[in-house]
Amino acid sequence: MSTEATHQPAPAQHNAASARPDPLASTVVVSWKAPIVYAVLTVLAAVLFIVARNDADAVFRISTPGDAVQVPEITLNGFVAGIVSVVILAVITVISALLVRAQRRVPLWMAVVFGLVFVVGFLAWAAAGGTTSHVIPLAGLLAGGISLAVPLIYGALAGVISERVGVVNIAIEGQLLAGAFTAAVVASVTGQALLGMLAAAVAGMLVSFVLAAFAIKYIVDQVIVGVVLNVLVVGLTSFLFSQLLAPNKDLLNTPPRLDVIPIPILSDIPLLGPMFFRQTIVVYLVYVAVAAVYIGLFHTRWGLRLRAVGEHPEAADTVGINIPRTRFWNVALGGAIAGLGGSFFTVGSVGSFNQEMTAGAGYIALAAVIFGGWDPIRATLAALLFGFTSNLRNTLGAIGSPIPSDFLLMLPYVVTIFAVAGLVGKARGPAAAGKPYVKG
Known part of the structure; x- marks a missing residue:
């Protein structure tokens, strides 16, 4: 037994005041x-x-x-x-x-x-x-979960923007990895972690340029382009790591890590303080990014045009919206956001670049986009779920849980499968996502 509940997207009008939040903009089958x-x-x-x-x-x-x-x-x-x-x-x-x-x-x-x-x-x-301890450090568990979710949130925001405008972004993994590599090199050479973050955003944007060019101008299958880009970035960064970074570790792969910046008063609140207000700047920026993307998508002319292009490009074209340009620059924006998220791996967490260190985070971010119904808030919640699950694995291992260690390694991915396959049901994303637009 099932029934369809259809949520219609906002009409493609120039007046931004006509935009109304449509958290799903998709057809969900009960x-x-x-x-x-x-x-x-x-x-x-x-x-x-x-x-x-x-x-x-x-x-x-x-x-x-x-x-x-x-x-x-x-x-x-x-x-x-x-x-x-x-x-x-x-x-x-x-x-x-x-x-x-x-x-x-x-x-x-x-x-x-x-x-x-x-x-x-x-x-x-x-x-x-537990064989070693019976104590669950709840504050540390939640704060660590948020930290691990940060690159997933950046990647999910990139996916939401790209797919809302009509381009399926399978290359989130490559954008994250390119951002991590570039942040490590630039921050190591300059000694400035913030410059590394900026360079990471540029690297992610460059990867997205390739995706946008092939998908929009040359009308190549977007999924194939995304997969090829992921493989290309993995191969390129692994080659550069072995040939340049490993032999010159002190010069090219010792980036300074971002300092933790506690927010006065708020950081002293039990449980919430360590979770949200004792973080680095790359974590604080993700709060701003989520709010900005949500408000931009549903309460500005930019968001109205973006969603119109992703839902009905023919109608958007008739009111004067340049479809290729709108898609190209919004995919580039998504790539910059994902690249910024990649900087977390090097200047915000590990402190150096390692081969394939994103470990599939881009694909989990893509799952968060689907789980969240192509909505930035819900996608963020989904990313937080996956980040918490990853840190839960670490915590259970530390307390000597009776769960086998091999299963703990699978835990984040098992949760991903259950969440997307079991809880989402049937969902339709933006109608024109993955479909090239040829005028005429």
Whole structure:
């Protein structure tokens, strides 16, 4: 049983005031996928939390030593927390099934609540019996998750802009990697991390120029061009790394790392302070980027034209919008954003460039675009989910979780598959995405 709920895009008019937020701008088919996934995860939770019960206590440490207010630690019994979690998950599963049966969509907030409850129960089960520690540093877990999500958010924003204007951007991985490489070299030579970030944005834009030229001017299949660009950038950066960076590490691959800039007062707030306000400038810039892209897409003439080109280029052309130019420069803008995100790997995190260090982050960012329904806010939330999952793997390994280490390595990608294949359902992106426009 399914039904279609169609969200029509804003008409292609010159008056920016006519733009209205259309978070999805896509046709979403209400299906049984979400209730089925909820049911599977609820059964899994019952097996883990109740059948494979753990009666020990798990301690959640909320505050850090630098917090102005110290919040007491929260202790949860692994078995009791597991039972409560399973009950709540079962209730959410039943409600979602009833909604679908009534031909209504399962709301996003329900997926968020389901995920939070599952994670709390899972952490209580995994930590209660850890071989090295029974303490979950909650502030560190969340702050680390945000840091790992930063390049994913930049990449997702690049994907949203490109696909909204009608160009499928498979080359996000290459743009991130080019940005990481260029940031490392420029920051090492100049001794300025900020110059490395600027150079990374330029490198990402150059990669996007190639994508835009072949996809828009020469009408080459956009997916093929994106895949080829990814392979090309991987090969080129690996070659330059082995031939130039490795032999001249002190000169070309020792970039200064960005300093953590705590925001006065806000950085002392328990839990929220370490998460959002004790970060580097590349993290603070992502807050600005998300807000700017959202406001720009849905509340400005630029965004109205961009969405019109991605939905109905023929209609946009009739009102005087230059389709090739609009697509070219917006794809370039997306590439610059992705390149800036790539700088996080070198000047914001690791401190040097390594071969293929993005490790598929561009593809996960592309999954976040789809999971988020081509909306910058939702895509950001999806990227945060994947970043949190990656850091959860590290935390579980540190506390001696009973989960095999090989499965922990797969965890972020398993979550990606479940999220996109299980929770999204059937979604249609911008109507003209991936379709070349030939005037006439």
